[in-house]
Amino acid sequence: DRFPLPPKPAYMPALVPFADYLKMLRTIGVSRAVLVQPSPYGTDNSAMMAALGSGEFPLRGIALIDDATSGRELERLHWAGVQGCRIHLSGGNDEALLASLPRVAARIHPLGWHLQFYLDAARRPDIDRLLLSLPVPVVIDHFGLVAAKDGTGSLGFQTLLRLARSGRCWFKLSAPYRISSQPPRFPDVTPIVRALLEAAPDRCVWGSDWPHPNSDYIPNDGDLVDMLPDWIPDAALQRKVLVDNPAALYGF
Numbered sequence: 001d002r003f004p005l006p007p008k009p010a011y012m013p014a015l016v017p018f019a020d021y022l023k024m025l026r027t028i029g030v031s032r033a034v035l036v037q038p039s040p041y042g043t044d045n046s047a048m049m050a051a052l053g054s055g056e057f058p059l060r061g062i063a064l065i066d067d068a069t070s071g072r073e074l075e076r077l078h079w080a081g082v083q084g085c086r087i088h089l090s091g092g093n094d095e096a097l098l099a100s101l102p103r104v105a106a107r108i109h110p111l112g113w114h115l116q117f118y119l120d121a122a123r124r125p126d127i128d129r130l131l132l133s134l135p136v137p138v139v140i141d142h143f144g145l146v147a148a149k150d151g152t153g154s155l156g157f158q159t160l161l162r163l164a165r166s167g168r169c170w171f172k173l174s175a176p177y178r179i180s181s182q183p184p185r186f187p188d189v190t191p192i193v194r195a196l197l198e199a200a201p202d203r204c205v206w207g208s209d210w211p212h213p214n215s216d217y218i219p220n221d222g223d224l225v226d227m228l229p230d231w232i233p234d235a236a237l238q239r240k241v242l243v244d245n246p247a248a249l250y251g252f
Contacts, residue, residue, distance in 0.1 A: 016211040164203070
């Protein structure tokens with residue numbers, strides 16, 4: 001009722017008020033967080049901006065923008081705590097979107113923002129060439145959607161490794177249920193996590209993906225946190241992923 005969806009949203013999200021999000025964060029022991037603009041709202045970042053401006057929790061944001069987003073609006077987003085914008089490569093209008101990336105990168109570069117990508121690396125095994133040609137840092141969501149069952153030798157994961165070894169790409173260790181069918185601990189994702197950490201220990205961050213939108217499997221967020229010692233046994237590396245790396249990437 002406060003932030004109505006457009007007439008034909010990409011999908012119909014569940015009702016998840018901001019208070020529920022904060023309750024979840026505090027329950028699992030998180031002390032700062034990053035909001036990512038969801039697809040159904042498109043470039044109307046109003047709900048996210050309201051949360052960022054609430055002062056109720058240390059937050060940063062990742063927005064959705066397009067060519068109609070004015071320079072003034074970019075500045076407003078930036079001062080509210082937005083640190084980047086999200087690109088969703090879904091297969092529908094990807095070619096036009098890919099062609100626009102240099103233009104988008106040029107617009108956000110003065111703000112120090114990064115580009116966050118939701119993409120299927122297996123479908124675009126040469127995407128690293130384009131991403132590394134951009135003048136801004138790049139963040140890959142949800143393990144690039146590489147299927148865990150295909151292992152670290154798969155074509156899609158080799159693309160991720162090239163990005164990791166470039167020194168210019170970051171990875172969100174999030175939503176293992178999007179690449180694995182072995183709940184609740186998703187053991188086949190562990191080798192993927194460890195390979196990314198070996199290649200880019202200073203550029204991996206963790207995320208819950210709450211409220212797990214547009215997913216058939218809804219995990220318990222406590223289970224996701226409990227997997228961290230399996231993924232990252234070393235305490236110093238845990239601190240990098242959970243504290244130091246996100247501070248650097250999101251400007252906390």
